[in-house]
Amino acid sequence: MKHIRSISEIGKSGVLAIIDRAKQMAEINSRPIPKVPALRGKTVVSLFLEDSTRTRLSFETAAKRLSAETMNFSVSNSSVNKGESLRDTIETISDMGVDAFVVRHKSSGIPWQIEQWTDASIINAGDGAHQHPTQALVDCFTIAESLGTISFEGLTISIVGDIRHSRVARSNVEAFAMLGAKVILVAPNTLLPPDIDHWPVTVSTEIDDVIRETDILYMLRLQSERMDQGLIPNLSEYGNRFGLTEKRVAILPSASRIMHPGPMNRGVEMQVDPSLLSQSLIHRQVANGVSVRMAVLFTALTFNDDRENAIERLAKETAQ
Numbered sequence: 001m002k003h004i005r006s007i008s009e010i011g012k013s014g015v016l017a018i019i020d021r022a023k024q025m026a027e028i029n030s031r032p033i034p035k036v037p038a039l040r041g042k043t044v045v046s047l048f049l050e051d052s053t054r055t056r057l058s059f060e061t062a063a064k065r066l067s068a069e070t071m072n073f074s075v076s077n078s079s080v081n082k083g084e085s086l087r088d089t090i091e092t093i094s095d096m097g098v099d100a101f102v103v104r105h106k107s108s109g110i111p112w113q114i115e116q117w118t119d120a121s122i123i124n125a126g127d128g129a130h131q132h133p134t135q136a137l138v139d140c141f142t143i144a145e146s147l148g149t150i151s152f153e154g155l156t157i158s159i160v161g162d163i164r165h166s167r168v169a170r171s172n173v174e175a176f177a178m179l180g181a182k183v184i185l186v187a188p189n190t191l192l193p194p195d196i197d198h199w200p201v202t203v204s205t206e207i208d209d210v211i212r213e214t215d216i217l218y219m220l221r222l223q224s225e226r227m228d229q230g231l232i233p234n235l236s237e238y239g240n241r242f243g244l245t246e247k248r249v250a251i252l253p254s255a256s257r258i259m260h261p262g263p264m265n266r267g268v269e270m271q272v273d274p275s276l277l278s279q280s281l282i283h284r285q286v287a288n289g290v291s292v293r294m295a296v297l298f299t300a301l302t303f304n305d306d307r308e309n310a311i312e313r314l315a316k317e318t319a320q
């Protein structure tokens with residue numbers, strides 16, 4: 001796996017391998033000094049052409065904990081503002097000798113386009129409304145940690161909200177279904193994607209109809225920045241119909257868990273304070289983001305090395 005760009009591209013065996021590797025990384029992160037030399041000599045560039053807090057910082061932290069060099073690119077003070085094309089930007093950075101680009105871009109498909117302009121690994125940190133594979137890996141890892149197993153057979157996961165604009169939903173549906181879960185999407189018709197018939201899901205337009213059979217309630221942010229038309233009547237009506245309210249938390253089965261990829265719209269999809277909910281896995285999602293992205297970087301950046309040696313070295317490092 002030189003590139004990590006979509007869940008279908010890495011496949012079930014790739015998902016399982018990265019989650020397995022992330023357990024080793026979590027062990028490193030539990031040490032007083034959470035740092036190993038596994039990626040010494042490698043250079044990772046963060047190329048975020050769209051806003052981000054947790055994905056960008058967790059990738060940076062992950063690279064540093066594996067001793068990779070990091071380069072940070074921000075549009076606001078780059079030559080993009082002088083009209084430089086994405087191709088020239090990628091080729092320029094590549095010429096400096098980099099091993100991986102971690103890319104976030106508002107257009108779907110950019111990670112595949114970039115492959116033509118560089119020999120480096122490409123890691124998709126979100127392309128338009130298309131894919132966000134590392135978020136899906138983080139979420140699968142977090143659910144597996146909570147369940148104590150990576151098999152999601154018999155599990156019902158309800159993803160609620162703005163599915164249409166969500167790359168997280170697209171990656172998560174694929175990954176959850178791959179691991180055996182039953183996935184229910186809950187949204188108003190206007191926030192469902194047009195090709196929904198081809199997704200491995202069932203669909204409901206009423207959260208109250210599914211909440212009692214839900215093991216994992218996965219709330220999504222209403223992505224106002226991607227909406228160019230009035231797809232919902234107003235925020236408060238949307239919040240009443242699709243938001244997580246105290247009443248809904250009360251009817252959620254006691255063993256069920258609540259997730260959200262962040263950032264949250266408090267008072268819209270999140271009408272309760274999630275930090276007060278014992279069922280919330282949201283802090284685990286953020287914490288696991290670092291371990292899973294360490295596993296992603298390690299996997300992509302050692303694809304060409306003597307892998308057995310690299311894995312053995314990592315195992316020794318983690319055993320210390």
Ligand code: NCD
Binds near residue numbers: 263
């Ligand atoms: C998501 C994203 O950017 O796709 N956030 C994230 O990476 N944790 C979801 C969102 O923006 O709603």
